Amino acid sequence: MTVVPARSSEWVRPVTSREPASAIIEIDRVSQVFQTSARKDHVALSDISLTIEEGAFVSILGPSGCGKSTLLYIVGGFVSPTSGTAKIKGHAITGPGPDRGPVFQEFALFPWKTVLGNVVYGPRQQGVRAAEAEAQSRTLIEMVGLKGFENFYPKELSGGMKQRVALARTLAYHPEVLLMDEPFGALDAHTRTRLQNDLLNIWERDRKTVLFVTHSVDEAVFLSDKVVMMSKSPGRIRQVIDIDLPRPRRRNELLLDSRYQKYVVDIERMFDDGDEGGPAS
Amino acid sequence: MMSPAALIRRAAPVLACLGLLAVWQVASLVLKNDSFPTAIDAIRAIPDILGDKESLINILASLRRMAIGFGVAVLVSIPLGLLMGRSRGVAAFFNPLLMVIYPVPKAALMPIIMLWLGVGDVTKTLVIFLGVSLPVIYHSFEGAKAVEEKMLWSGAAMGLSPAQRLVRIVLPAALPEILTGCRTGLVLALITMITSEMIARQSGAGNILFNALDMGQYDTVFAMIIIVGAMGICLDAIFERVRARLVRWSEPQFDMPLSFS
Numbered sequence: 001m002t003v004v005p006a007r008s009s010e011w012v013r014p015v016t017s018r019e020p021a022s023a024i025i026e027i028d029r030v031s032q033v034f035q036t037s038a039r040k041d042h043v044a045l046s047d048i049s050l051t052i053e054e055g056a057f058v059s060i061l062g063p064s065g066c067g068k069s070t071l072l073y074i075v076g077g078f079v080s081p082t083s084g085t086a087k088i089k090g091h092a093i094t095g096p097g098p099d100r101g102p103v104f105q106e107f108a109l110f111p112w113k114t115v116l117g118n119v120v121y122g123p124r125q126q127g128v129r130a131a132e133a134e135a136q137s138r139t140l141i142e143m144v145g146l147k148g149f150e151n152f153y154p155k156e157l158s159g160g161m162k163q164r165v166a167l168a169r170t171l172a173y174h175p176e177v178l179l180m181d182e183p184f185g186a187l188d189a190h191t192r193t194r195l196q197n198d199l200l201n202i203w204e205r206d207r208k209t210v211l212f213v214t215h216s217v218d219e220a221v222f223l224s225d226k227v228v229m230m231s232k233s234p235g236r237i238r239q240v241i242d243i244d245l246p247r248p249r250r251r252n253e254l255l256l257d258s259r260y261q262k263y264v265v266d267i268e269r270m271f272d273d274g275d276e277g278g279p280a281s
Numbered sequence: 282m283m284s285p286a287a288l289i290r291r292a293a294p295v296l297a298c299l300g301l302l303a304v305w306q307v308a309s310l311v312l313k314n315d316s317f318p319t320a321i322d323a324i325r326a327i328p329d330i331l332g333d334k335e336s337l338i339n340i341l342a343s344l345r346r347m348a349i350g351f352g353v354a355v356l357v358s359i360p361l362g363l364l365m366g367r368s369r370g371v372a373a374f375f376n377p378l379l380m381v382i383y384p385v386p387k388a389a390l391m392p393i394i395m396l397w398l399g400v401g402d403v404t405k406t407l408v409i410f411l412g413v414s415l416p417v418i419y420h421s422f423e424g425a426k427a428v429e430e431k432m433l434w435s436g437a438a439m440g441l442s443p444a445q446r447l448v449r450i451v452l453p454a455a456l457p458e459i460l461t462g463c464r465t466g467l468v469l470a471l472i473t474m475i476t477s478e479m480i481a482r483q484s485g486a487g488n489i490l491f492n493a494l495d496m497g498q499y500d501t502v503f504a505m506i507i508i509v510g511a512m513g514i515c516l517d518a519i520f521e522r523v524r525a526r527l528v529r530w531s532e533p534q535f536d537m538p539l540s541f542s
Contacts, residue, residue: 096437108431
């Protein structure tokens with residue numbers, strides 16, 4: 001068990017001396033300050049260092065406002081950090097690129113494109129021939145469970161279906177890292193559970209590196225190899241916890257597993273011990 | 282066979298037009314004013330106008346100026362509006378300029394433009410251009426501003442350059458809003474077309490109308506008003522068809538078959 005209750009004065013810095021060969025994302029002393037008004041700066045992230053290994057499913061867990069999404073946007077290249085550096089495969093991140101595929105809570109589908117049109121967009125942009133891109137996209141659409149909906153427009157789909165399209169659209173251009181920004185946050189509990197299961201099934205096929213932002217302890221423990229706990233004001237890494245549970249994970253087995261339960265309870269307790277509000281379970 | 286509700290919906294605009302004509306007819310018979318011909322007299326004068334080669338040339342000249350003014354305005358205004366919507370610098374530069382021009386009736390600029398460019402086609406087309414530009418710029422601006430940031434990020438992650446994002450994401454995403462502006466612009470094009478011909482008489486539908494007014498041919502005046510109105514309704518209906526096809530993917534919304542802008 002790697003869960004060690006952290007004292008509030010002692011911020012546990014994640015280990016950075018791992019095998020460099022296996023590190024795909026390296027975040028080095030990143031800080032992000034937003035100017036909210038002329039008088040006041042808001043420190044969203046303070047001195048974050050984190051290494052993510054290739055093929056790992058890593059969740060960033062924390063209360064709202066702890067800057068966890070900002071951290072994801074920095075890795076995505078959508079936001080430049082105020083200080084510090086983020087690297088992918090040893091190269092400094094200067095902007096977005098097809099090696100990092102985002103999936104947002106807001107889905108962000110192209111509403112003027114059909115399901116197929118959305119999924120085929122990335123590969124076509126990458127120069128894949130039309131017929132080939134379409135064939136691959138149809139396979140992906142089937143994989144996310146939307147066979148038969150290829151010609152539907154996003155407005156005709158439910159939230160869960162939209163997020164499935166968004167996942168397929170991002171997988172379609174083969175990013176090396178999936179950046180998931182509270183992807184199931186806007187969905188009802190039942191849909192969320194189903195998408196979590198399906199995401200795990202899809203992920204277990206090719207084990208892409210996933211950086212997954214969430215405020216749900218259950219979700220983080222269920223999905224991840226590693227949970228990065230963050231605290232807010234300013235956003236810092238509080239603790240990094242390895243989730244040592246066997247894969248493939250099945251929800252009905254896991255919920256009865258005492259190790260799973262202990263992770264959830266321990267993490268919730270650690271957030272409760274902190275002086276800031278913890279995330280929802 | 283249509284359902285009764287659908288039948289009523291279809292018949293409603295026709296009934297409204299017939300009702301208007303009936304009220305007109307009665308009002309004119311009651312008032313007995315020379316300058317207010319009956320609806321039937323006005324309608325009777327329509328074939329005379331449309332059968333006259335000179336009148337047709339005038340009306341076609343009007344439509345040509347309107348088409349050019351509208352087309353050029355749309356081609357200039359959409360890119361400008363989109364750029365303003367996505368770039369604070371561009372918006373900060375153009376916003377004050379547009380705010381100054383917006384409330385000025387474009388017809389009020391005509392005497393000056395006439396002084397510079399004469400009373401010909403260029404002047405009138407320019408006035409139509411000015412009338413159409415502002416609503417199209419404004420709606421393109423608003424549409425571009427409202428485009429979801431995450432949608433642009435998704436495009437950027439796929440490798441779209443900023444220019445590609447403007448054309449391939451901002452433009453289609455803002456299209457419903459842009460087309461709303463174009464629809465307003467189309468009606469304004471018709472209005473400025475007639476106004477410009479009222480001020481600079483020489484040719485056009487407005488020219489026929491105001492010449493008839495000068496000569497006291499009131500049935501022709503009212504016939505021209507009907508013709509211009511019918512032109513507006515037809516143009517709007519055609520535009521609405523094109524619009525509905527282009528933005529089929531966007532949210533369905535309640536809409537009247539005719540616009541009353």
